Amino acid sequence: MPVTRLLDVLTCPLCGERLSLDGGALRCPARHSFDIARQGYVGLLTGNMKAGTADSADMVRARTAFLGGGHYDPLARELARVVEGLGVGDGTVLDAGAGTGHYLAAVLDALPGAVGLGLDASKFALRQAARCHPRAWAATWDVWRRLPVRSGSVDVVLNVFAPRNGEEFHRVLRPGRGALVVVTPTPAHLVELRGPLGLLGVDSAKEDRLERTLGGRFRAEGRSAQEYTVELTAGDVEQLVLMGPSARHISVEELRERIGALELPVRTTVSCVISVHRAL
8 A cells, every 4th residue: 555655755844753644644653743634645844935935726727737638748758768767666756846746647657566755835736646646645845845754765756847955865765776867848848939928948057057956966877858849729828837937927817918929829849858867
């Protein structure tokens, strides 16, 4: 049962002790208690986060609709293929910044014996991540903090379009064989839409910053480029913008006005790099 196996991975975020299942909550020997929401995710995150950090309900609705259209399915399949080739077997996959669990589910489909844990700050996203796969569990967490995960207990850390905490990723991975798999957009990603819609750009030095973030704790093992075009309707484009960080910088009314000026349907490029890094 995934829950039982993942209890060997999770730790109390307040004292670091092992958690156990007690009715509708997780508890540690020090009696710290964390409720399991009726949607299935565990509320581990305590304290306040910076406003605007976690995805809102509207952003999650847009992401669910866009991903449900299959536009990023080739990327999810390639990610699953890459992880499958790592020889994880019946290990544990941690998705740091899991969102709705879309990519975690694809990876678990390719790994019949593995279990997955998705961490994200958005309770709205985790309501779906908790149900994304029969062998997955989900919990609220800020990936910039020390992860509520036992050191050396994870076989693969997934980091898909999410913040990277290199020190913590290294700590939780199994020494010598644990792998970090990162998905980053290239400057060509959605390039046809960025100018007309005023979207946030992709830093051309993103790959260099990734290496600096990992801070010599990992050895680069390989990279896979994934690039293809998708044809999007006006509704698809709206969902695509509203599901990401650009949604915080443009009103829906202004966005729809800009979309109305496009020649629809519009073809745009999906361009990402999947990179594998082994923990040293």
